[in-house]
Amino acid sequence: xxxxxxxxxxxxxxxxxxxxxxxxxxxxxxxxxxxxxxxxxxxxxxxxxxxxxxxxxxxxxxxxxxxxxxxxxxxxxxxxxxxxxxxxxxxxxxxxxxxxxxxxxxxxxxxxxxxxxxxxxxxxxxxxxxxxxxxxxxxxxxxxxxxxxxxxxxxxxxxxxxxxxxxxxxxxxxxxxxxxxxxxxxxxxxxxxxxxxxxxxxxxxxxxxxxxxxxxxxxxxxxxxxxxxxxxxxxxxxxxxxxxxxxxxxxxxxxxxxxxxxxxxxxxxxxxxxxxxxxxxxxxxxxxxxxxxxxxxxxxxxxxxxxxxxxxxxxxxxxxxxxxxxxxxxxxxxxxxxxxxxxxxxxxxxxxxxxxxxxxxxxxxxxxxxxxxxxxxxxxxxxxxxxxxxxxxxxxxxxxxxxxxxxxxxxxxxxxxxxxxxxxxxxxxxxxxxxxxxxxxxxxxxxxxxxxxxxxxxxxxxxxxxxxxxxxxxxxxxxxxxxxxxxxxxxxxxxxxxxxxxxxxxxxxxxxxxxxxxxxxxxxxxxxxxxxxxxxxxxxxxxxxxxxxxxxxxxxxxxxxxxxxxxxxxxxxxxxxxxxxxxxxxxxxxxxxxxxxxxxxxxxxxxxxxxxxxxxxxxxxxxxxxxxxxxxxxxxxxxxxxxxxxxxxxxxxxxxxxxxxxxxxxxxxxxxxxxxxxxxxxxxxxxxxxxxxxxxxxxxxxxxxxxxxxxxxxxxxxxxxxxxxxxxxxxxxxxxxxxxxxxxxxxxxxxxxxxxxxxxxxxxxxxxxxxxxxxxxxxxxxxxxxxxxxxxxxxxxxxxxxxxxxxxxxx
Amino acid sequence: xxxxxxxxxxxxxxxxxxxxxxxxxxxxxxxxxxxxxxxxxxxxxxxxxxxxxxxxxxxxxxxxxxxxxxxxxxxxxxxxxxxxxxxxxxxxxxxxxxxxxxxxxxxxxxxxxxxxxxxxxxxxxxxxxxxxxxxxxxxxxxxxxxxxxxxxxxxxxxxxxxxxxxxxxxxxxxxxxx
Numbered sequence: 001x002x003x004x005x006x007x008x009x010x011x012x013x014x015x016x017x018x019x020x021x022x023x024x025x026x027x028x029x030x031x032x033x034x035x036x037x038x039x040x041x042x043x044x045x046x047x048x049x050x051x052x053x054x055x056x057x058x059x060x061x062x063x064x065x066x067x068x069x070x071x072x073x074x075x076x077x078x079x080x081x082x083x084x085x086x087x088x089x090x091x092x093x094x095x096x097x098x099x100x101x102x103x104x105x106x107x108x109x110x111x112x113x114x115x116x117x118x119x120x121x122x123x124x125x126x127x128x129x130x131x132x133x134x135x136x137x138x139x140x141x142x143x144x145x146x147x148x149x150x151x152x153x154x155x156x157x158x159x160x161x162x163x164x165x166x167x168x169x170x171x172x173x174x175x176x177x178x179x180x181x182x183x184x185x186x187x188x189x190x191x192x193x194x195x196x197x198x199x200x201x202x203x204x205x206x207x208x209x210x211x212x213x214x215x216x217x218x219x220x221x222x223x224x225x226x227x228x229x230x231x232x233x234x235x236x237x238x239x240x241x242x243x244x245x246x247x248x249x250x251x252x253x254x255x256x257x258x259x260x261x262x263x264x265x266x267x268x269x270x271x272x273x274x275x276x277x278x279x280x281x282x283x284x285x286x287x288x289x290x291x292x293x294x295x296x297x298x299x300x301x302x303x304x305x306x307x308x309x310x311x312x313x314x315x316x317x318x319x320x321x322x323x324x325x326x327x328x329x330x331x332x333x334x335x336x337x338x339x340x341x342x343x344x345x346x347x348x349x350x351x352x353x354x355x356x357x358x359x360x361x362x363x364x365x366x367x368x369x370x371x372x373x374x375x376x377x378x379x380x381x382x383x384x385x386x387x388x389x390x391x392x393x394x395x396x397x398x399x400x401x402x403x404x405x406x407x408x409x410x411x412x413x414x415x416x417x418x419x420x421x422x423x424x425x426x427x428x429x430x431x432x433x434x435x436x437x438x439x440x441x442x443x444x445x446x447x448x449x450x451x452x453x454x455x456x457x458x459x460x461x462x463x464x465x466x467x468x469x470x471x472x473x474x475x476x477x478x479x480x481x482x483x484x485x486x487x488x489x490x491x492x493x494x495x496x497x498x499x500x501x502x503x504x505x506x507x508x509x510x511x512x513x514x515x516x517x518x519x520x521x522x523x524x525x526x527x528x529x530x531x532x533x534x535x536x537x538x539x540x541x542x543x544x545x546x547x548x549x550x551x552x553x554x555x556x557x558x559x560x561x562x563x564x565x566x567x568x569x570x571x572x573x574x575x576x577x578x579x580x581x582x583x584x585x586x587x588x589x590x591x592x593x594x595x596x597x598x599x600x601x602x603x604x605x606x607x608x609x610x611x612x613x614x615x616x617x618x619x620x621x622x623x624x625x626x627x628x629x630x631x632x633x634x635x636x637x638x639x640x641x642x643x644x645x646x647x648x649x650x651x652x653x654x655x656x657x658x659x660x661x662x663x664x665x666x667x668x669x670x671x672x673x674x675x676x677x678x679x680x681x682x683x684x685x686x687x688x689x690x691x692x693x694x695x696x697x698x699x700x701x702x703x704x705x706x707x708x709x710x711x712x713x714x715x716x717x718x719x720x721x722x723x724x725x726x727x728x729x730x731x732x733x734x735x736x737x738x739x740x741x742x743x744x745x746x747x748x749x750x751x752x753x754x755x756x757x758x759x760x761x762x763x764x765x766x767x768x769x770x771x772x773x774x775x776x777x778x779x780x781x782x783x784x785x786x787x788x789x790x791x792x793x794x795x796x797x798x799x800x801x802x803x804x805x806x807x808x809x810x811x
Numbered sequence: 812x813x814x815x816x817x818x819x820x821x822x823x824x825x826x827x828x829x830x831x832x833x834x835x836x837x838x839x840x841x842x843x844x845x846x847x848x849x850x851x852x853x854x855x856x857x858x859x860x861x862x863x864x865x866x867x868x869x870x871x872x873x874x875x876x877x878x879x880x881x882x883x884x885x886x887x888x889x890x891x892x893x894x895x896x897x898x899x900x901x902x903x904x905x906x907x908x909x910x911x912x913x914x915x916x917x918x919x920x921x922x923x924x925x926x927x928x929x930x931x932x933x934x935x936x937x938x939x940x941x942x943x944x945x946x947x948x949x950x951x952x953x954x955x956x957x958x959x960x961x962x963x964x965x966x967x968x969x970x971x972x973x974x975x976x977x978x979x980x981x982x983x984x985x986x987x988x989x
Contacts, residue, residue: 165871165872165874165875166872166873166874167874168872168874168875168878169878170874170877170878170880170881170882171881171882172881172882172883172884175881177881180874181859181862181872181873181874181876181877181878182859
C-alpha cells in the first residue's frame with residue numbers, strides 16, 4: 001500500500017494502482033484518451049503526462065503507465081507536462097476534422113473538452129489532412145473514421161473485452177484504420193458501447209443521429225427493464241421522446257457497459273401505434289369515463305359473484321409500485337391473488353430458484369468476474385441476459401474455467417466447455433455433479449443424515465451419456481477457490497435450482513467464496529415473487545375463467561398471448577368473460593379484445609422501482625412528462641403550431657394509479673418500501689439488495705432425479721428460449737433491433753435432423769399458421785440430440801408451431 | 812464459388828493450388844504471415860477471397876488477417892498492372908522533381924499511387940532509390956528504365972504501351988480473318 005503525493009495531497013492506494021487511478025481517488029481528473037478503467041492502460045495517446053518530482057521516477061512520464069510507488073511526488077500541473085500535453089493535443093488535432101458543428105459527439109466529446117482545456121486553438125499545420133472512407137457498420141453505430149485519434153479504445157473493447165473479432169485495427173502510421181475487413185453489420189451484441197467509449201465522434205449513436213446535443217436532452221438516471229439484470233442507464237429524451245440509452249456506471253451490476261438490447265429498446269415508448277387513449281368496447285372515451293365504468297362494472301360483478309369472481313393479472317415488466325398495489329388490492333378487496341406470468345412452467349422454476357437464494361449465497365453480476373470457475377446449467381447468457389456473457393468473458397480472461405451444461409448449443413464470447421444434456425436430464429446432470437463433488441475425495445465432510453441422503457441420491461440418479469464427464473467436473477469444483485453457479489430459470493425444471501443450491505452449499509465448505517446467480521425471465525420477476533404472486537399460477541385461473549367462476553379479469557401490462565402457448569384456448573376463455581380490463585403502454589393482441597382499455601405510462605414517464613435478479617432494489621427516475629412527441633404533432637412546422645391546453649397524447653397515467661383507484665383511491669405514488677417490508681419483513685434501501693433469509697443447511701427435497709424423461713427416451717422436445725433480439729416484449733417493438741433479429745429458425749443436432757429428414761437451410765412452412773410462419777433449419781452438433789430449439793419471438797403463431805412440433809413427435 | 816467473384820481464371824486456379832497446400836500447414840496463428848506471403852507470391856496480391864481462405868484455415872476473423880496484412884508494406888491488395896510504373900522518390904530524383912513525374916503519371920492514368928487501372932494495364936508505385944542517380948529523375952515502366960524524365964515523356968511512354976497493345980490486337984484480328 002504505497003503512499004504518494006499528488007498535487008501536494010497524500011493518497012494511499014493498493015499495490016499495482018496506476019498513478020492516473022490514484023489521482024482519480026483524490027478527485028483529480030488527469031486528461032486521458034486511451035486509458036479507460038475497464039480497458040486498462042496502453043500508453044498510446046500520451047495525453048496523461050504528468051511531472052514526477054521526487055521518488056523512484058523523475059521527469060515527465062505517462063501517469064497511466066506508472067505504478068504508484070512509495071514516496072512519489074507527482075505534479076499534474078508541472079509546466080513541462082502541461083506543455084507536452086498541449087503539443088500532444090495539437091498533434092492529435094492535426095488530422096482531426098473541424099466538423100464539430102455537424103458532429104453528433106459535439107457537446108460530450110472528450111477530445112473537444114481536452115482541446116479547449118489544453119489551450120490549443122490555432123492550427124499551425126497547413127498541409128492536407130489524412131482522410132479515410134467510412135464503413136456501414138449496421139443500424140446501430142455510425143462510423144466516421146476521419147475523426148479518429150488512434151486511442152485504440154474501440155479495438156481493445158471489441159476484441160479483448162468483448163471477445164468479438166469482426167472489428168479491429170488495420171494499417172500502420174497515418175493509415176491506421178479502425179473498422180471491419182469489409183463494411184457490414186457488427187456482430188457483437190455489445191457494439192453500442194463503442195459510442196460511449198470512443199473519446200471523439202468516430203462511433204456515434206445511429207438511431208438518434210442529428211436529433212440533439214447533449215445539453216438539449218432531458219436526462220435522468222434509469223434502470224434497464226429489458227432483462228432481469230437491471231443494468232443502470234442514463235436516458236436522454238427530447239421533444240417528449242426518449243431517444244437514447246447510455247450505460248451508467250454501477251460497480252455491482254453492469255460496470256461501465258450495457259448490451260445492445262437494452263441500449264436500443266426505447267422505441268416502444270414513442271411508436272406511432274402506442275395506445276394513448278382510453279377505450280370502452282373499442283371506442284375512444286375519456287379516462288374518467290373508462291375509470292368510472294371500470295369501478296362500477298367491477299363492483300357489480302363483485303356483488304353478483306363475490307370477490308372470487310374477479311381475477312388480477314400483473315406482469316414481470318411492471319414496476320414494483322404496480323405489483324405491490326395489485327397485491328394490496330387482493331388483500332383489501334379479497335379478489336383472487338394476482339398472477340404475474342402466464343408461463344406456469346417458468347413461474348415454478350423461478351419460485352424454486354428464488355427460494356434457494358439466501359443472504360450468504362446470493363452474488364451480484366460483477367462478482368462473477370472474480371470467479372475462477374463458473375458453472376452454468378440451463379442458462380444461455382447471450383440470449384437471456386447478455387451482460388452476464390460479458391461478465392463471464394472477464395472471468396475467462398482472468399483464467400477462469402467456464403462450463404455450460406445445457407440442451408442448447410450455448411455460445412459465449414469466450415472459451416468454455418460445453419456439455420450437451422437434454423432438458424429433462426438437467427436435474428440428473430446436477431446430481432452427477434454433486435456425486436462427483438462428494439464421491440472420490442470426501443474433502444467435504446457430511447454428517448450422518450447427509451450421508452444417508454447422499455447414498456439415496458447416488459442410488460436414485462440415473463445414468464446419462466455425459467455422467468462420467470459431469471462427475472469429473474463435480475470433483476474439480478471441490479478444488480476451485482472461487483466457484484460461481486449460474487442456473488437458468490426458463491429451460492430447467494423446478495428441481496434444478498435447489499440442486500444447484502445444494503451443490504453450491506456443499507462446495508462452499510471447501511472454498512474461499514462461492515455464490516448462486518439466477519437470470520430470471522422478466523425485469524421485475526423478483527418483485528412478483530416477493531409480493532407473493534409467484535405461487536399464483538395461470539392455469540388454475542384460466543380453468544376458473546372457463547368454468548365461469550371468474551367473470552372479470554384485470555390485466556395490467558401483460559400480453560397474455562405472447563406468454564401463453566395455446567392461443568385459441570386463451571382467446572375462447574377471454575371471450576367468455578363478462579369484463580376484460582386491460583391496462584398497457586404497448587399495443588398487443590389482448591389490447592384489442594379489452595372491454596375497457598386504460599393507457600399506461602412507460603418507465604420514462606412514470607419511473608418506478610425494480611428488483612433485479614439478485615433482489616437489488618433500483619429506482620428509475622421519470623425522464624419526460626409524457627405526450628406525443630412534438631416531432632410527431634408539429635406536422636413539420638417549426639415551431640410546431642398547434643395550440644391546445646393539454647399535452648396531445650398525454651392521457652396515459654401510471655398503471656399503479658389505476659390500480660390504486662380501485663383499492664383506496666390514492667393519487668400519490670405509493671412508497672414501495674413499506675409495501676416491500678410487509679412482504680419481506682425487513683427494511684431495504686435503494687441500490688441495495690433486499691434482505692434474504694439466512695442460509696439453511698437443509699438438504700432440499702428432490703423428486704425428479706430418479707424419474708426418467710417424460711415421454712419415450714428417443715422423443716423430441718421443443719425448447720423455446722429467449723434470444724438476444726426479438727424475444728423481449730418491449731424491445732421487440734424497436735425497428736432498429738428488428739433489423740438485427742435473425743430469420744426465425746429451428747436449431748437441431750445433425751442426427752436429429754437426419755431422423756426428421758431435414759437438411760441445413762431447409763425452409764419448413766408451418767401449416768395453418770397465421771401469420772404464415774416459415775422456419776429455417778440450422779444444424780448444430782453442440783445441441784443435445786432430440787432437442788428442437790426455437791427462439792421465443794413476439795408475434796409469431798406459437799400454437800401452430802407447437803401443433804406442428806407435436807405432430808412431428810407423434811410420427 | 813461466390814468467394815471467388817472478381818478473380819480471373821488464372822487467379823482462381825492459383826487459389827485452388829494454395830487451398831490444396833493448406834492441408835500441410837497447421838492452423839496456428841504464427842503461420843499467418845508465411846501464408847500471406849505464399850498467396851502474394853502466387854497471385855502477386857491479396858484478394859479478399861485469399862484473405863477469407865487464410866482466415867478460415869487459421870480460425871481467425873477476416874478482420875484480424877486484414878489487420879496484420881495492412882500493417883506491412885510488402886503486402887498489396889490490388890493486382891499490379893501488366894506495366895507497373897515505378898517512380899523514383901530517392902534523394903536525387905526528389906531534388907530533380909520526381910514528385911512532378913509521379914503526379915503526371917497519376918493524372919494521365921487517372922489513378923493514385925498504389926492503385927491499378929481498371930483494365931489492369933498500369934499501376935503506379937513510388938520507390939526509394941533505383942541506383943542511377945545520375946539519370947534523375949527516373950521512372951521504370953515494367954523493367955525498362957527511363958532516365959531524365961520529363962512531363963512530356965510521361966504521355967509518350969503510356970502511348971507507346973497503348974500502341975503496342977492496339978498493334979497486337981489488330982494482328983490477332985488479321986489472323987482470325989485469315
